[in-house]
Amino acid sequence: MSGTPLDYIGHAAGSRAGAILPLTWFTLVVSIVVIVIIAALVLRASLRFRARGGASETVGVPVERGADGLRWITIGLALTAVPLLVTLVWTMAALAQVAGPPLANPGLVLDVTPHQWWWEVQYNGATPDAIFETANEIHIPTGTKVLVRLHGGDVIHSFWVPRLSGKTDAIPGQNNLSWLDADQPGVYRGQCAEYCGWQHAKMAFEVVAEPPAQFAAWRDHQLADAPQPTTPRIAQGQAIIVYRCGLCHAVRGTDAGARTAPDLTHLMSRRMIAAGVLPNTPGALLGWVQHPQGVKPDSLMPDQHLSGAELTAVGAYLETLR
Numbered sequence: 001m002s003g004t005p006l007d008y009i010g011h012a013a014g015s016r017a018g019a020i021l022p023l024t025w026f027t028l029v030v031s032i033v034v035i036v037i038i039a040a041l042v043l044r045a046s047l048r049f050r051a052r053g054g055a056s057e058t059v060g061v062p063v064e065r066g067a068d069g070l071r072w073i074t075i076g077l078a079l080t081a082v083p084l085l086v087t088l089v090w091t092m093a094a095l096a097q098v099a100g101p102p103l104a105n106p107g108l109v110l111d112v113t114p115h116q117w118w119w120e121v122q123y124n125g126a127t128p129d130a131i132f133e134t135a136n137e138i139h140i141p142t143g144t145k146v147l148v149r150l151h152g153g154d155v156i157h158s159f160w161v162p163r164l165s166g167k168t169d170a171i172p173g174q175n176n177l178s179w180l181d182a183d184q185p186g187v188y189r190g191q192c193a194e195y196c197g198w199q200h201a202k203m204a205f206e207v208v209a210e211p212p213a214q215f216a217a218w219r220d221h222q223l224a225d226a227p228q229p230t231t232p233r234i235a236q237g238q239a240i241i242v243y244r245c246g247l248c249h250a251v252r253g254t255d256a257g258a259r260t261a262p263d264l265t266h267l268m269s270r271r272m273i274a275a276g277v278l279p280n281t282p283g284a285l286l287g288w289v290q291h292p293q294g295v296k297p298d299s300l301m302p303d304q305h306l307s308g309a310e311l312t313a314v315g316a317y318l319e320t321l322r
């Protein structure tokens with residue numbers, strides 16, 4: 001995660017992105033070369049046109065066989081066909097490489113449901129007690145093919161982690177498959193890539209790739225319920241969260257069990273809040289809880305209008321959700 005911005009956009013970190021990236025650079029460079037050539041020809045033509053005395057003499061000159069003009073059209077078409085053909089063949093090859101998700105034997109299966117404007121992520125397991133839910137931060141083990149089952153929710157969103165994998169839409173009423181893997185540990189930013197309403201730009205997420213042992217430890221920790229309050233203030237915070245926030249959010253191990261907003265059970269283990277928009281610091285967190293509409297206007301979390309004492313208690317309780 002170091003180096004210049006060019007390093008950042010220039011290196012794929014997973015096999016799926018690795019198949020797409022060189023093709024992207026190729027088409028970009030070809031497009032730039034084509035634009036430069038065309039601009040130069042237009043410039044040259046207009047300068048010559050002017051040198052010959054302008055409109056009065058050249059209007060109505062027919063394009064004739066054998067004349068200069070027609071030869072250029074033939075050459076132009078031939079030159080265009082070559083890069084187009086190369087792009088076509090290369091695209092087919094890249095598609096074949098990235099399309100087939102590792103259905104037969106994925107190392108990990110995730111169910112991801114995008115919502116306006118956050119990402120619901122469910123980890124699957126062989127038994128119900130191995131299943132848990134989280135939001136906006138996806139942990140994966142390195143060197144593992146991860147199958148992502150995308151479930152359409154409210155409107156069309158698109159799952160995109162540029163350094164790991166291409167875009168796959170999540171369409172209401174439909175399930176789409178995507179997959180990704182990461183060669184190296186790191187934090188890779190993802191972004192909704194389909195305009196989905198006012199806060200579309202503020203609908204990011206992070207993929208945290210870590211060595212398998214570290215991932216297993218993270219997963220075990222996420223399975224645990226939230227701890228019970230240890231002080232009266234934390235208990236007050238828990239009570240407020242259950243009755244004020246529990247109609248949208250879940251905190252496993254409490255009576256807050258709704259699923260229309262991010263699961264908060266291990267909120268403090270996440271680097272960012274509000275779908276990659278704010279760092280998960282105490283100040284940003286309380287600011288968000290009190291006034292989310294200031295950060296993401298039109299977001300489906302209303303401003304909370306807690307009193308100072310209530311907000312302090314809520315903060316103390318949230319702090320325990322590690």
Ligand SMILES: [Cu+2]
Nearest residue numbers: 157192196203
């Ligand atoms: Cu979206």
